[in-house]
Amino acid sequence: MSLVSLLFGRPWRKNCELGRWGEREAARFLRRKGYRVLLRNVRIGGGEIDLVCRDASVLVFVEVKTRSSTEYGEPAEAVDAEKRARLVRAAYAYLEELGREEVTYRFDIVEVLAEVQAKHRIRLLSNAFGPP
Structure with missing residues (x-):
């Protein structure tokens, strides 16, 4: 039995629930590293920013x-050029909403x-x- 099955049960919902669980774990991890989590799942500029x-x-x-x-490879390998471009567009839209020109980001x-063993x-x- 996989960890995903143990955590979430129903296979048809596992990807969505696994993703939400991962985002919670990532936010917790970043807080321990001293990051301040401001927002989650920001939909803007035709894309979404997880945190x-x-x-x-x-x-x-x-x-x-x-x-x-x-x-199928390490998780970060799924952040291909298309995904990076969508994230950059969303970030630019977010920065535009902030109305600040000089923001370091x-x-x-x-x-x-999430490994079983x-x-x-x-x-x-x-x-x-970085931006292209």
Whole structure:
């Protein structure tokens, strides 16, 4: 039985629930690292930002990728060029809404791997990519 089945039961809902669980775990992880989580699941500019955080004086747009195995690669590998472009567009729309021109920001990825035999693994890829 997989950890996903143990955590969420119904297979038809596992991806959605696994993703929400991963975002909660990522937010908790980032708080322990000193980040301040400002917003979750911001839909703006035709995209979605999983977490908007502050790390000291830097605004951080965080993409959370949760997987139950590495069978198809590491979670961050799913953040392809198209996904990065959508996230950058959403971040620009968010910055425009703020109305501030001089904001220091970056893009981080948090990988959450829910493994059956081991405690789940969380890895932060700080400044994972930048605008094109």
